[in-house]
Structure formats: C-alpha cells, structure tokens
Amino acid sequence: MSKMINITIDGKALQVEEGKNLMIAARENGIFIPSLCYYEHIEPPLGSCRVCSCKINGKFGPACTEKVTEGLTVEVNTPELTDTRKALVEMMFAEGNHICPACEKSGKCDLQHMGYELGVSSTRFQHLFKDRIIDFNPSRMVMEHNRCIKCMRCVVDVLTSDGKRVFTYQNRGNETFVGIDYEQEARLTEEEAINAMKICPTGAIIIRGVNQSEPFGERKFDLQSSQKDYNKKTAHKKRTVPMEKKIVATVSLAGCFGCHMSLLDIDTELLDVVELVSFTKSPLTDIKKFNNRCHIGLIEGGCCNSENVETLRYFRENCDILVALGECAVWGGLPTMRNAIPLSECLEEAYLNSVTSEPGNTIVPYHEDLPKILDRVYACNEIVKIDYYIPGCPPDANHIWKAVKNLLWGEEYSILYSEFKYD
Numbered sequence: 001m002s003k004m005i006n007i008t009i010d011g012k013a014l015q016v017e018e019g020k021n022l023m024i025a026a027r028e029n030g031i032f033i034p035s036l037c038y039y040e041h042i043e044p045p046l047g048s049c050r051v052c053s054c055k056i057n058g059k060f061g062p063a064c065t066e067k068v069t070e071g072l073t074v075e076v077n078t079p080e081l082t083d084t085r086k087a088l089v090e091m092m093f094a095e096g097n098h099i100c101p102a103c104e105k106s107g108k109c110d111l112q113h114m115g116y117e118l119g120v121s122s123t124r125f126q127h128l129f130k131d132r133i134i135d136f137n138p139s140r141m142v143m144e145h146n147r148c149i150k151c152m153r154c155v156v157d158v159l160t161s162d163g164k165r166v167f168t169y170q171n172r173g174n175e176t177f178v179g180i181d182y183e184q185e186a187r188l189t190e191e192e193a194i195n196a197m198k199i200c201p202t203g204a205i206i207i208r209g210v211n212q213s214e215p216f217g218e219r220k221f222d223l224q225s226s227q228k229d230y231n232k233k234t235a236h237k238k239r240t241v242p243m244e245k246k247i248v249a250t251v252s253l254a255g256c257f258g259c260h261m262s263l264l265d266i267d268t269e270l271l272d273v274v275e276l277v278s279f280t281k282s283p284l285t286d287i288k289k290f291n292n293r294c295h296i297g298l299i300e301g302g303c304c305n306s307e308n309v310e311t312l313r314y315f316r317e318n319c320d321i322l323v324a325l326g327e328c329a330v331w332g333g334l335p336t337m338r339n340a341i342p343l344s345e346c347l348e349e350a351y352l353n354s355v356t357s358e359p360g361n362t363i364v365p366y367h368e369d370l371p372k373i374l375d376r377v378y379a380c381n382e383i384v385k386i387d388y389y390i391p392g393c394p395p396d397a398n399h400i401w402k403a404v405k406n407l408l409w410g411e412e413y414s415i416l417y418s419e420f421k422y423d
C-alpha cells in the first residue's frame with residue numbers, strides 16, 4: 001500500500017497517497033480544481049492550459065502537473081486564483097470563434113462547461129475574430145480551427161498503430177495552429193478516429209456523421225452545469241410569492257417581429273399560458289407603460305437606435321428577469337450586416353441612392369423627434385445585463401414557453417435538440 005502523507009488545501013488538513021497527482025488528490029477529497037487540458041491517461045500531464053493554476057507552497061503553478069509531497073500547502077479557492085482561471089478561459093473564448101448554439105459539441109464541451117463553472121458570461125478581452133479555416137480535406141475528419149484551444153491532447157495522444165503522429169503543432173506564437181497529416185489520418189481506424197474526436201475537449205475535431213449521436217439535453221454537461229445553481233441563487237431569489245400569477249412583458253427592438261409570431265405559435269396552449277401569466281407592456285396587449293413590476297421581460301431584437309436603447313433600459317429597470325429572445329437580441333442578428341458599413345453610407349443608400357428613393361431627393365430625414373440611428377447595431381447584453389438567452393431564429397414556440405415557465409417557477413431546465421430552430 002502507498003505511503004500516506006499530510007498536505008493542506010485551503011487550510012484543510014488531508015491525508016493523501018504520496019506522489020499522487022495534486023488535482024486528483026484534491027478532487028478525491030471533495031475539492032474541485034477546474035481543469036481543461038488534463039486528460040486521465042496522458043502521462044505526464046500536458047500542463048498547457050493553466051486553468052488548474054493554484055498557489056503551491058506560495059508559488060503559482062498548475063495543479064495537474066504537481067505530485068503531492070509531505071507538508072505541501074495549496075491554495076485553490078482564493079478570489080485572485082478564481083479570477084485568474086476565469087481570465088484564462090475568457091482569453092480562450094476571445095481568441096477563438098465560438099458559437100455554442102450552432103456547435104456540435106455544445107453540452108459536451110469542456111471549454112463551454114468550464115465557462116459555466118467559472119461564471120463566464122462575456123469576456124473582458126477583445127475578440128480577435130481570426131480568419132480561420134474549417135479543413136474538410138481529411139478523409140474522415142473535419143478540423144474546425146475556430147474552436148481549437150491548442151491544448152495538445154490530440155498532438156500527444158492520437159497516433160497511428162505504428163506510432164506516427166496525426167496532429168502536429170505548426171507555426172509559432174500567436175500563429176500556432178494544429179495541423180493534420182492527411183495521410184496518417186486516413187490510416188486511423190474508425191474507432192481511433194472517433195476517439196480523437198472524444199479526446200478533443202472542444203468541438204475542433206469532428207468525424208463526419210458521428211458527432212450528432214447524442215442530442216442536446218442528454219449530453220453530460222447538460223445535466224451537470226453548476227451555472228444552473230448559480231442562476232437560481234441570483235435570479236430566482238428575487239421572486240417572492242410562489243405560484244402567484246406572473247407578469248410578463250415583451251418588446252420588439254431591432255427585430256422583425258418573428259419571435260413574437262413564434263410566441264403566438266403555441267396555438268391552444270396559449271389558453272394554459274394565460275392561466276399562468278398576465279401580460280403587461282407588450283405589442284400583444286398594446287399596453288405602453290409598466291403598471292407593476294414585472295417578473296420576466298422578453299426582448300426581441302438588438303439596438304439600432306436611441307429609442308431601442310431607452311426601451312431596453314426601461315425594461316431592465318422594471319423586470320426581475322430579462323431574457324434575450326432570438327438571434328437579434330442575443331448577438332444582433334441580421335441587422336448587424338450594416339455594422340461593416342459606415343453609417344453615412346447606409347443612410348445615403350437608404351434615402352438617396354436606392355431604387356425606391358424619390359428621384360432628386362437630396363435629404364436624409366432628420367428631426368429632433370426621430371430616434372437617433374446608432375453607429376452600429378448592438379446586442380442587448382452590450383447595453384444592459386441580460387439574465388438568460390433563448391437562441392433560435394425564431395426560437396420554437398414551445399421552447400420559449402417552456403423556458404419562461406421553468407424560469408418563473410424555478411424548475412430544472414434543459415434545451416432539447418429537437419427544440420432548436422434556425423430557419
């Protein structure tokens with residue numbers, strides 16, 4: 001039997017097996033150290049992501065590469081360390097191009113899960129929007145470079161039966177990417193190729209025809225996210241009287257009203273909804289002002305003018321929970337097509353040069369009563385804090401109401417694959 005030694009983690013004295021991996025020793029004693037590149041059978045551990053950073057005997061270092069020794073003192077959950085880990089994950093999101101609602105790995109992705117665990121809802125770093133390729137050349141795989149976090153798992157662990165590497169690092173520094181040796185990739189068996197997809201912590205390695213085998217809602221992190229608890233602790237505690245009739249408000253900003261049409265698409269179930277909720281300010285009721293504080297506000301569309309911004313802030317002030325409904329509210333949607341064009345050009349095209357403008361018109365409409373057009377279209381979360389996002393274009397009607405009911409009554413919630421809709 002291995003020798004037991006004494007270590008201290010966050011002030012808690014523990015007895016652990018000498019030489020054990022610190023991260024595993026901590027987890028076996030109920031202390032969770034977040035990790036990303038670590039993979040059980042890769043030895044020695046890669047130590048490439050630094051998400052498991054702790055203070056070990058007073059010095060910063062990755063827990064996954066540390067073996068426990070007698071008297072080791074470790075700090076895990078300090079505000080500084082938590083923020084460092086969060087910053088690292090935020091950098092990964094800023095560096096890649098991650099669109100989780102459209103990603104095959106969503107619900108099963110370690111990066112996405114780590115984002116939830118660490119409470120990452122946006123990144124403090126500027127998105128790089130790198131122009132990366134999706135490589136369809138390999139015979140069985142598709143390499144989605146936008147999602148690769150360069151953890152090295154595939155480089156070290158995916159080998160052909162005669163030990164040849166399939167993945168290698170190419171270039172250096174900021175230009176580094178993981179390339180595939182097409183010849184060696186073609187020599188992998190089906191099982192080996194699928195294992196490569198599984199070993200990747202993100203959705204960077206895709207095997208054609210295999211990755212959709214488990215639907216959203218049934219994938220491992222759909223059920224394990226601690227963010228659900230976090231959301232309950234924050235948003236749901238504001239609701240005081242259970243099972244009272246809840247008040248819902250809706251608005252369409254820079255949207256096409258498609259999400260509102262979808263809201264009405266639940267047909268006869270609308271009668272059940274009316275039993276449970278009453279509508280205040282909404283295009284559905286034509287009520288213009290909030291009479292009472294509202295339990296939930298559903299926002300369709302992003303912000304393209306000053307009136308949108310004012311309305312959105314008015315909703316934030318008057319709603320306990322604010323939900324971005326549909327792609328335009330979530331990230332700006334189709335109206336953001338104008339973001340790449342200077343505002344003056346857009347106005348000229350709309351009012352002076354388009355085929356529908358009056359011949360000889362030389363005036364772009366302007367009046368102090370007209371809302372000011374913004375320099376670009378903004379997603380709702382760029383203006384106010386958004387509590388929840390319901391993606392889709394438009395989101396499915398039953399999906400919207402399920403989400404609203406679950407949020408209002410604090411029930412467990414997960415999105416089924418069948419409920420996603422982008423048409």
Ligand code: SF4
Binds near residue numbers: 104203
């Ligand atoms: S790889 Fe993960 S984080 Fe990136 S888009 Fe896919 S699910 Fe989201």
Ligand code: SF4
Binds near residue numbers: 148150178200205
């Ligand atoms: S492809 Fe996947 S496993 Fe390979 S380095 Fe990128 S994220 Fe890691």
Ligand code: FES
Binds near residue numbers: 034049062064065
């Ligand atoms: S999990 Fe330890 S460095 Fe990545």
